[in-house]
Amino acid sequence: MRNILVLALLPALVGVDAQAANNLKLNNESQVSHSNLSQPYDGTWRSLQKMPVPAWFDDGKIGIFIHWGPYSVIGHRKNDRGYAEHTPKMIYEDPDYYYPYLESRWGAHPPEFGYKDIIPEFTAEHWDPDAWAELFEQVGAKYVVMTAEHHDGWANWDSELTPWNAVDKGPKRDLVGDLGKALRKHGLKYAPSYHRERHTGFFAKQKYAVHSEARPDILEEIRRNPEAKMLYGPEFSYNKAFVDDYVARWKEIQEKYQPDMMWLDDFPIYTRDGNNVRAGIAKPEIQYLDDQMRAMITDYMNNGAAQNQAVYVNNKGGNRNWPDGVGNLEKDNLKLKVIGPKWQSCTTFGTSFGYLAAEEALDYPHKKKSVEEVIHEMVEIVSRNGNFLINIGPKADGTIPEWQVERLRSMGEWLSINGEAIYASRYWKVNGQKQGHLAFTVKDKSVFAIALEKPLAPLLIEATKGWTRADVKSVKLLGSSVDVKWQITEQGLTIIPPKDLSHTKYAWTFKIETASQQHVPNVIEHNVERVLKGTKKVDLEGNM
Known part of the structure; x- marks a missing residue:
């Protein structure tokens, strides 16, 4: 194992001492110090609310999310549904179920055999990052988000801050770095996602608490193998040591890989255990966390500006991490009913983000989205000013389940015909219409009416009431050379669909x-x- 080198943080990220943390005032908007006063962000939330939406994100619309780590070895969750990437903590939360499961599969259970002992089977032996990048480009994605670290404490990158990383253990290669190189060769933007904010409670007795302690079998595993503390902990509370390490790990990702987006998961602690940070109520430890997050985002955004890199921030959760307007609004399976400020839905083909072996079965009894459902969801999200971030859960060997590849390729086939209505499009004055099940996007002087059910009868575009013949130049069906008839009446534009609807499927x-x-x-x-x-x-908790 390499020596662990703790990186020095930039002045903007240096924390106050523990006593000072206890004296922090709520809603502190103190300036973060910067050596270059010409940098565009001054360290306040007010300043960060001015960050623009990068063109690559606003125009790109379609992204791929990847949940991949040692939890992919397990590929299982009780009842065969829900977030399989949460199984590492469930092992210790529900020993009555998971200990016999581990015993039947590996011949032992905690504390003799725990999550740390599964990591050698996370090998990525069949992984080809160039093939992944080529696939993502072919299916029409414009950016990719892959877990750099999930809640389990495992680092998918070449880290000097923890021995539990993909270069020193498991695959023995830099997964984050190798994928980034491949993606950028194909012109795709890249965001290694960072989920460590929930790590303190992942293997602890209490979740979403400012102070907790490790579960007994975790403590026993650490006693037997002290190195395990760096995986399961080393902190189980939101103390200064945890926050400083949290920031240092992100800084390492930022410096090594220059992410195009800062993708952070949600912070339940912001509204739990007596905190309501955005309302100005926070325990000192959580105020310190929030101050350091503000400094971390400021440093990231200013670094992007200095490098002439158009970067962005993900504002996660039903209760947003940051004040409204700081970055992109996002949460799992989000589907707005209205046209909102720039937002993103990260969504899955099945019930899990991480690999769940049961989902591969043809007779899987729980919900898996059909190709039609995926495309309809994508279209409706884009019509409401959203981006569509569709998740895949690769196996531990680095292969993507075929049922997920099939859906990706079908999505790509649809986009190859209809992408003009998606990429670089914007929302219209209305996002949809019940009659004919239509969604709308626009680009310059063109309106795209996307029929989410097969258009076998004339379609009256209700929002065109008052238009005249001079307002319409032509109507075409994407993917078809057949003339499309149309007419203007007092009610507006009516499109008469041709009998030949071209070779597109699912939406026209x-x-x-x-x-x-x-x-x-x-x-x-x-x-x-x-x-x-x-x-x-x-x-x-990832229950579905």
Whole structure:
């Protein structure tokens, strides 16, 4: 094992001492010090709220999310549904079920055999990052997000801060670095995602608590193998040591790989255990955490500006990590009903983000999305100013389950015909129409009416009421050379679909060329509470 070198943090990230942390005032918007005062972000949330949406993100629309780590070896969760990447903690939370499961599969269970002992089987022996990058490009993705570290404490990168990393153990190669090189050769943007904010409670007696302690069998594993403390801990509370290590690990990712997006998971502690950080209520340890997050984001954004790199931030959770307007609004399986401020839905083909072996079965009894459902979800998200981040869960050997590849390729085939209505598109004055099950996007002077059910009857575009013949130049069906008939009446534009709907499937796009610009930026609902009202609640435990 290499010697572990603790990196020195930039001045902007240097923490206060423990006593000072206890004296921090709530809602502290003190300036973060920077050596270069010309940097665009001054360390306040107010400054960070001004970050623009990068063109690569706003235009790209489609991303691939990858959950991959030692949990992929297990590939199992009780009842064969839910987030399999949470199984490492479930082993210790539900020993009545998982200890016999480990015993039957590996011949032992904690404390003799625990999560750390599964890591040697995370080998990635069949992994080809160039093949992954080629696949992602072929299916129409414009950016990729892969777990650098999930809640389990395992680092998928070449880390000097923990021995539990992919170069020193398991695959014995830099997964984050090798994938980044392959993706950028194909012109794709890259965001190694960072989920360590929930690590303190992952192997602890209490989740989402400021102070906790390790479970008894975790402590016994550490007693028998002291190195295990760096995987399961080393801290089980949100103390200064944890926060400083959290920031240092991100800084290492930032410096080694220059991510195009800072993708952080949600921080349940912000609204748990007596905290409501955005409302100005926080225990000193959590105020210190929030101050360091603000400094970390500021450093990342200023570093991007200095490198002339258009970077962005993910604002995760039903209760957003950061104030509204700081980065991109996102949560699991998010589906707004209105046109909101820039947002993103990270979603799955099945019930799990990490590899779940049971989902490969043809007779899997739980929900797996059909190709049609995937494409409809993608179209509706884009029509409402969202980005579609679809997840895959590779196996421990580095191969992607075939049922997921099939759905990706079908998505790519649809985009190869209809991508004009998706990439670099913007929302219209309305996002959809019940009659005909339509979704709308626009680009310059074109409106795209995307029929999410096979259009066998004339389609009246209700939002065109008041248009005249001079407003419409032509109507085409993407992927078809057949003439499309249309007419203008007092009710608006009516499209008469041709009998030959081309070889596209699942959704059919009519391109309406008009005489004027069609993007209507003032229709966004900016009140995020109203935007999120009625959307699906995220289960932080990954139960589905």
